[in-house]
Amino acid sequence: MAKFRFEFLLEMAQEARERAVAAMSEAQAAEQGARDRLAQIRHYADEYRQRLTRSAQAGITVVQFRDYQLFLGKLDDATKQQAAEVARLAGETEAALARFAECEKKLKAYEALKTRHASQQSKLELAREQKLLDEFNSRRR
Incomplete structure (x- = not known):
């Protein structure tokens, strides 16, 4: 039986898919971690803000109110930065998913070629066996 001549490419495609799966998993984990941090900041x-409201109702000085507002501004900045990070990581996740899909497509193509090759080889082998049987039977007569 003839060897599948694209075996090396099939193996390379399998390895590429494994790397793509790992990269996709890492990207998804990083994105989820960023989403979790964003939720914590929010x-x-x-x-x-609730603490500010309670303190304001109880009575606070102007300086204390300003400090609350400054810190809330920093929290808002942190929220915006983290939201941008989530968006960036979501883009990386989408790109990793696209790379995985492309690797999967290539792998399926090579697997289909290998299956077709195996089928052709089986047909050739059956034809050879049939020819040998026919020759054997014709000699016996």
């Missing part, structure tokens, strides 16, 4: 900012 939660903390909400708690801090």
Whole structure:
């Protein structure tokens, strides 16, 4: 039986897919981590706003109010930065998913070629066997 001549390319495609899966997994984990951090920052900012409201109702000085506002501004900046990071990482995740899909497509093509090759080789082998049987039977007569 003839060897599948694209075996090396099939192996390379399998390795590329494995790398793409790992990269996609890393990208998804990084994105989820960034989303979690964004949620934490937003939660903390909400708690801090509630604390400001309670403190203002109880009575605070102008300096204390300004400090609350400054810190809330920093939290808002942190929220914007983290949201930008989430968007960047979401883009990386999408790119990793696209690379995985491309690797999967190539791998499926090579697997289809290998399957077709195996089928052709089986047909050739059956034809050879049939020819040998026919020759054997014709000699017996």
